Amino acid sequence: MNKILKWSLNFLAVIVALVLIYIAVPAFPHLLFNYKITHKNFTFYSDQKFADDFADYMLEVEQRIEGLEVYDSTFSPDIFICSDESLYDFFAFWVMVNENSQAFNLSLLNNTFVNLTRVNNLRYYHDQRLRYTHLNGELSQVIAHELVHNLDCRFIGFGEYTDKPVWKREGYAEYGSTINFIKMDNKYNLFKRASFYFENDLFNAPEHSKRYYKYQLMVEYLFTEKGYGFELLSKTSLREDEVFRELKSWYDRKKTELKEQI
Numbered sequence: 001m002n003k004i005l006k007w008s009l010n011f012l013a014v015i016v017a018l019v020l021i022y023i024a025v026p027a028f029p030h031l032l033f034n035y036k037i038t039h040k041n042f043t044f045y046s047d048q049k050f051a052d053d054f055a056d057y058m059l060e061v062e063q064r065i066e067g068l069e070v071y072d073s074t075f076s077p078d079i080f081i082c083s084d085e086s087l088y089d090f091f092a093f094w095v096m097v098n099e100n101s102q103a104f105n106l107s108l109l110n111n112t113f114v115n116l117t118r119v120n121n122l123r124y125y126h127d128q129r130l131r132y133t134h135l136n137g138e139l140s141q142v143i144a145h146e147l148v149h150n151l152d153c154r155f156i157g158f159g160e161y162t163d164k165p166v167w168k169r170e171g172y173a174e175y176g177s178t179i180n181f182i183k184m185d186n187k188y189n190l191f192k193r194a195s196f197y198f199e200n201d202l203f204n205a206p207e208h209s210k211r212y213y214k215y216q217l218m219v220e221y222l223f224t225e226k227g228y229g230f231e232l233l234s235k236t237s238l239r240e241d242e243v244f245r246e247l248k249s250w251y252d253r254k255k256t257e258l259k260e261q262i
């Protein structure tokens with residue numbers, strides 16, 4: 001009996017140790033990042049020397065999320081910027097997210113990982129054609145997108161956050177990370193942005209990127225045309241297909257109105 005008990009305890013100890021190692025790797029990746037810089041509550045880590053204009057990016061990240069309904073001035077995230085793609089791949093593989101992503105966030109640990117090479121490749125490819133989306137390859141937006149996920153999760157709690165449909169989570173992260181900049185752009189036009197989705201192929205963007213673009217349009221439509229805010233969005237029982245249908249009808253109506261004006 002003692003032997004069985006001892007064996008069970010040993011087995012349990014091994015399981016606990018494995019779980020702790022699994023969590024410790026993405027929770028404490030600091031040793032693999034030689035460079036560190038702080039901006040207010042935000043701490044940025046990098047495996048390569050920071051660019052000379054990195055202070056501008058840090059400020060932009062703050063400007064993007066400051067004032068959002070979910071914003072919390074005590075929020076102190078760590079952001080790990082990987083110039084080496086294999087380093088990013090390692091962490092992405094470890095936590096089982098897509099290695100071709102630009103970034104991911106581990107909300108419970110307040111850690112965000114960024115694939116700088118992928119971000120830069122997208123910036124080169126799209127060259128401002130898809131502003132206000134993560135497809136444009138803007139570092140500050142990619143980071144802000146992940147931090148909005150983190151803030152969203154802190155605001156409503158992990159359980160409710162994970163229960164939220166993807167269209168709400170990703171749509172709000174995309175829109176939330178750009179809303180402050182959109183408001184400052186007097187040439188901005190939601191209809192025109194929607195036309196990129198409905199009338200062309202978003203410059204051959206991959207399917208999952210098109211989905212994010214669509215989710216952002218849906219959330220933006222609810223906020224600007226229907227008076228939604230974060231809480232109403234979180235609580236609404238509207239389904240993805242219902243909101244998308246509404247958005248499409250709104251777009252078609254606008255298009256007809258514009259044609260009639262010509």
Ligand SMILES: [Zn+2]
Pocket residue numbers: 145146149169170173
């Ligand atoms: Zn996201």
